Amino acid sequence: MTTPLDQEIATYTAANPKSASLHEKATNFMPGGDTRNSIYWDPFPLYITDGTGTTLTDVDGNKRTDFVNNMTTLILGHKPAEVTQAVAEQLDHGMSFPAPSPSVVRWAELMCERVPSLDKVRFVNTGTEATLNAIRAARAFSGNQKLVKCEGAYHGNHDAIQISVVPPLDKAGDAESPESVKAFPGISETAEDDIYITPFNDIVTAEKVIREHADELAAVIVEPVNGQCGMVPGKPEFLEGLRRITDELGIILIFDEVIAFRIAYGGAQDYYGVTPDLTCFGKVVGGGMPVGAFGGREDIMSMWDPSGGGATVQHAGTFNGNPMTAAAGVATLENLTPEKYEYLDNLGESLRTKLRALFAELEVPMGVTGVASLFALQFTPTEVVDYRTFATNDKNMLNIMFIGLLNEGFLMSNRCAGNVSTVHTEDDVDAFVTAVRNVLKRAGYA
Structure with missing residues (x-):
């Protein structure tokens, strides 16, 4: 019997024979034909040749x-004139240098002006490097090793934090006392310990965990908006509570705003006032260029200051703060x-409302999560507030929706999460x- 998913596939x-052929070729040179697992999907991913404004074009046209x-x-959006012109002008002068460029100073100035917590900032090339260095800073500054993170949160691809990202529920323990579960084989044996x-959005349990282990904690790290579980906003009382407890106990609080920075002019901390x-x-x-950054309190960030006798913590990187990205x-x-x-806030709210x-009209057991310009489809009647409800x-x-939307002419992430840009319109939303x-109609819901 042919299923709705079979029909969509x-x-x-x-409709995509050239992408299928390219993917088959790619498997000869890359494991599974892929070098970035987050953009792989069955039966094969699209191969994109152009992005302009809101529109992507693939190899099949x-x-x-x-x-x-x-x-x-x-x-x-794709290829905004202001950004492409700036990159083209920099390209005329050089792609990378063995010394700082003036643009990186302006870049740092803008970040520190916009973000309430930034006394100083450093640039890297990925969000993974950003969380790695922030955690390293917390450990060096505090003298402690251990961390607290939320179940179902992704903070990058390094051992310290690839724990309980999407843990199997039969290994994850009790909801009010989750176990640490390695994301995959190869993670350091000490990382779980x-x-x-x-749980995300549960300040009662978070306070219990933090107070129980306060003397050994270097930091608490949290996404103000949980991307992995579908752009789930942090409850104000949860984020405010984390700040109150960590302040009281002298524990470093790290916000991972790799995604959440886009929800307000000064990021999620500006939005929430935390x-x-x-x-x-x-x-x-x-x-649109490869990037990461981390920053915060002067006394913590000063550990990287190489002037006047050397830095406490070393930090190099050939492309850190490179002029093209700057x-x-x-x-x-x-x-x-x-x-x-x-504009982004209003458009995102319009999309979620519609x-x-x-879903109410069709009486389909679905919901939508998100905040500001972020949104995600949730294929459950349960309100999604954390990993267990997301599960x-x-x-x-x-999968039906993701492939079906590709067939309809729309691309989301393969977890059906998305976001609007400044060039999207109400017509795009409709x-x-x-x-x-x-x-949904093809799947039998209309």
């Missing part, structure tokens, strides 16, 4: 409206005005909601 395969924007990065897990000790950045702040980052931040954030109305999603329906309706 058949349509997708027929298919055009799709992009609602993932390279995993939330392209907040101004160095981290304690708490100031962490250290913050990690990526994606948006590089304007040029793109400066152009992006200078163009992200408060008015553009207001999706909720559709109630119907994965088959998620067309997307219609596409979701069409997929």
Whole structure:
């Protein structure tokens, strides 16, 4: 019997023969034909040749409206004139240098002006490097080793934090006292022992965990908006409570704003009015170029100061603060005005409202999560507030929707999470909601 998923995959395969052929070739040179697991999907991923504004074109000539924007990065859309001009001008002068460039100073200035917690900032090349260095800073500054993180949170691809990202529930322990579970084989044997897990958005359990282990903690790290579970906003009382408890106990609080920085002019800490000790950045702040950054309190960040006798903590990187990324980052931040954030907020809220109305009309067991410009489809009638509620999603329906939307001319992440950019319009939102309706109809919900 042909299932709705089979039908969507058949349509997708027929429409994308060149992508299928390229993927087959890719498997000869890369494991599974892939060098970035987060953008792989069955039966094969698309191969993109162009991105302009809101539109992606693939090798088969298919055009799709992009609602993932390279995993939330392209907040101004594809090839915004301001950013491409800045990068082109820098290219005329050189791609990278063995010394700082003037643009990196302006970049750092913009970051420190916008973000409440930043006394000083350092640039790296990925969000992974940002969280790695923030954790290293917390350990060096505090003299302690252990961490607290939320179950179901992704903070990058390094051993210290690849714990309980998507843990099997039969290994994850009790919901109010989660176990530390390695994300995959190869993670250091000590990593599980160095981290304690708490549910997201549960301040009662978080306080219990933090107080129980306070004397050995270097830091508490949290995403103010949990991306892995579908752009789930932190409850104000949860984030405020983490700040209150860590302040009282003298524990460093790290905000991972690699995704969440895009929800307000000064990031999630500006949106929530909660100031962490250290913050990690990526994606948006590089304007589409490879990027990461971390920063915060003067006394912590001074450990990297190489002047006057040397730094306490060493930090190198051939492409840290490179002029190409700095040029793109400066152009992006200078163009992200408060008015553009207001536009993004309104458009994101419109999209979520229209999706909720559709699900209510069709009486489909679905929901939508998100905040500001971020959103995700949830294939469960349960309100998603943390990892355990996220785990109630119907994965088959998620796959039907993801492939079905590709067939309808829209791209989201393969977990059906997305975001709007400043070049998306209300017409794009309406067309997307219609596409979701069409997929649900083919799946038997209309």
